[in-house]
Amino acid sequence: MKMHKIFAISMSLCLSLVLLLSSCGQQEAPPTSSAAENPQSQEAASAAEEIKPVKIAVAFALSGTNAEAGKMGVDAVTLAVGKINESGGIKSLGGAPVEMVIADITSDPGQSKQVVERLLADEEISALVGCGSSALMLPVLPVLEKARIPAVTNCNAPGITNQGYKYVFSITHPGAAAGSNVVRCIDWLNNEMGYSYKKVAIVYENSAFGISSAEGSREDAEKYGLEIVFDESFAPGITDASAIVTAMKNSGAEVFIPATYASESKLFIETMRTMDYHPLIIGPVAWPSLAEGLGESVNGILSTGNWNPYTRAVQDNPDYAALVDEYFDAYGYFMTEVSGANYQATWVIKEAIELCASRDGAVIRDTISGSTFENTIMTESSVKFDETGQNINAKAVLAQWQNGIPYAIYPVEYSVAGFIDPKEIN
Numbered sequence: 001m002k003m004h005k006i007f008a009i010s011m012s013l014c015l016s017l018v019l020l021l022s023s024c025g026q027q028e029a030p031p032t033s034s035a036a037e038n039p040q041s042q043e044a045a046s047a048a049e050e051i052k053p054v055k056i057a058v059a060f061a062l063s064g065t066n067a068e069a070g071k072m073g074v075d076a077v078t079l080a081v082g083k084i085n086e087s088g089g090i091k092s093l094g095g096a097p098v099e100m101v102i103a104d105i106t107s108d109p110g111q112s113k114q115v116v117e118r119l120l121a122d123e124e125i126s127a128l129v130g131c132g133s134s135a136l137m138l139p140v141l142p143v144l145e146k147a148r149i150p151a152v153t154n155c156n157a158p159g160i161t162n163q164g165y166k167y168v169f170s171i172t173h174p175g176a177a178a179g180s181n182v183v184r185c186i187d188w189l190n191n192e193m194g195y196s197y198k199k200v201a202i203v204y205e206n207s208a209f210g211i212s213s214a215e216g217s218r219e220d221a222e223k224y225g226l227e228i229v230f231d232e233s234f235a236p237g238i239t240d241a242s243a244i245v246t247a248m249k250n251s252g253a254e255v256f257i258p259a260t261y262a263s264e265s266k267l268f269i270e271t272m273r274t275m276d277y278h279p280l281i282i283g284p285v286a287w288p289s290l291a292e293g294l295g296e297s298v299n300g301i302l303s304t305g306n307w308n309p310y311t312r313a314v315q316d317n318p319d320y321a322a323l324v325d326e327y328f329d330a331y332g333y334f335m336t337e338v339s340g341a342n343y344q345a346t347w348v349i350k351e352a353i354e355l356c357a358s359r360d361g362a363v364i365r366d367t368i369s370g371s372t373f374e375n376t377i378m379t380e381s382s383v384k385f386d387e388t389g390q391n392i393n394a395k396a397v398l399a400q401w402q403n404g405i406p407y408a409i410y411p412v413e414y415s416v417a418g419f420i421d422p423k424e425i426n
Contacts, residue, residue: 053099054090054359056081056349057119057149059130059140064107065237068262068289069132072338073154074102075331077129080346090350092357098350101125105136113139120147126359127151127349129342134160134175134208141165150365152348154306154341157208161388167365169385171345171378172306172337173394175209179216181396182257182283182304185410187224193419197280201230201253203244203268205260213259213283213304229253238264241271249277257283266293273297280422286399286406288333298401300422302409305337307344308397311408313379315416320377334405344376348383379414 058077060070081098084090089097103119105112112131119125120143127150131137134157141160144151144167151168153160156175160168189195202217204210210233221228230251232244245268248256256272256279258265265284270293272278284290286303294301308314309324327335327343335343348368353359356367373383380393397414399406402425407417 051094051096052124053097054093054353055099055101055122055125056346057116057125057128057130058100058102059105059112059116059119059128060102060132061107061112061136062102062104065263066107066133066136068287069338070104072287072336073130073132073342075327076335076339076341076343077346079327079330080343080350084347084350090353092354093359105131105140107133107136109135109139112136113143116140116143120144120149124359125149126353126361127364129153129345129349131155132338132342134212137168138208141168144168147361148365149361150349150352150368152345152368154338154345156306157212159208161390165389166369167361169348169368169389169391171348171383171391171394172341173396174390175212176216176219177394177396178304178306179213179218179257179259179283180220181216181398181410183217183220183224183226185282185302185398186226186255186280188410188412189419197255198225198227199229199251199253200226200255200257201232201248201251201279202228202257203230203232203234203248203260204258205236205264206233207236209261210259214257217257217259217283226255234264238267241268242275244268245271245275245277249275253279255280255282260284262287262290262293265290269294269297269301278422282398285337286401287336287338291401291404296404299403300420300425301401303399303401303406304396305399305406306394306396307337307340307378308399308406308408309335309340310399310406310416311379311397311414312416313381313414314377323377340377344378344383347376348373 060073061067062070081100085097089095103115105115134155137153137155138159145165152171154172156170156172160170186197202214204214230248230253262285282302283304286305291298314320324335351373352364352367356363376383379395382393383391386392397408398410400409409415409417409419
């Protein structure tokens with residue numbers, strides 16, 4: 001297994017991305033004189049010119065508070081599209097290359113809908129990958145439905161798949177499954193590893209992501225004999241966590257379960273350590289910026305995610321492990337949950353188009369819905385969507401940061417490392 005150190009994520013798109021977009025789908029015609037002298041060569045050139053690229057909308061926040069996730073998404077799709085085109089494009093469409101049409105949906109849910117509406121006004125777009133955040137994805141759903149353009153997303157709040165929309169597919173597990181998995185992991189620590197964690201605090205961002213994840217933890221806590229002694233939400237963009245942390249410490253909570261993004265997680269954890277409060281931390285996202293912000297003190301924290309490169313499913317497969325290394329070499333940070341899910345989402349769309357040999361969004365949607373996609377990088381190798389658009393094979397996995405790397409530790413069948421008591425690390 002190749003070890004990587006965590007690097008900061010650049011918040012601007014690389015020049016190489018621009019070059020990729022400008023070159024995507026272009027073919028160099030043979031010299032005019034040669035084509036004129038050889039009718040067969042001229043016919044081949046004309047046929048090549050008729051193979052238009054397949055356009056896929058790539059809609060992520062590239063500005064504002066969600067820009068970190070947006071860059072991860074765009075980087076992943078860029079890598080996937082490059083590999084698709086290098087391998088011959090869409091063969092059932094004569095080798096048509098895939099062309100990305102990237103749009104910054106900003107970090108404002110009100111803007112995401114408008115941006116995607118303008119994006120899908122291009123009638124040549126066949127599908128969409130995005131939007132990185134459930135709060136940004138939810139307003140886009142009726143737009144997809146009206147345009148009859150399918151989207152494969154890493155977003156997993158309940159509203160993504162339970163409102164009856166037919167043109168959205170969530171490739172990751174439901175948001176509540178992450179919270180439920182956190183509670184089951186605590187039970188595993190208590191019953192299999194000899195610990196006795198009982199009092200838990202649930203703190204979550206008041207957003208679709210936070211609410212759904214917290215609900216999963218809340219529903220299962222009593223079932224596993226845990227006492228919720230503190231349960232509090234906060235508004236996105238919080239800058240002072242001292243009041244919440246003080247109340248949480250006074251509650252006697254032994255476990256801190258945050259449904260938070262990286263910057264918020266860092267704020268809470270740093271505040272706790274300033275107050276000399278050291279509960280078991282289990283739940284923040286496993287993003288490189290968390291490790292960058294916390295430094296060595298990230299070690300011991302347990303993180304959840306929609307996907308993880310350091311699971312047995314990935315690391316035991318030489319091709320997938322090589323892909324993880326390639327991603328790191330290309331972008332300077334490890335392949336995150338956002339990256340992995342959107343990389344695979346792009347390939348699902350490609351394979352669906354390959355199967356149906358059509359650029360029509362409605363036909364592609366029906367193909368995605370009715371197919372099983374094998375040999376994927378997801379935790380369970382195959383991807384299959386139910387009638388709501390939920391990937392029924394998606395699994396939640398918890399990782400523990402050890403030596404700056406978030407290694408999967410639970411469920412044990414996916415683990416590549418054992419649990420280490422945080423008190424032995426910090």
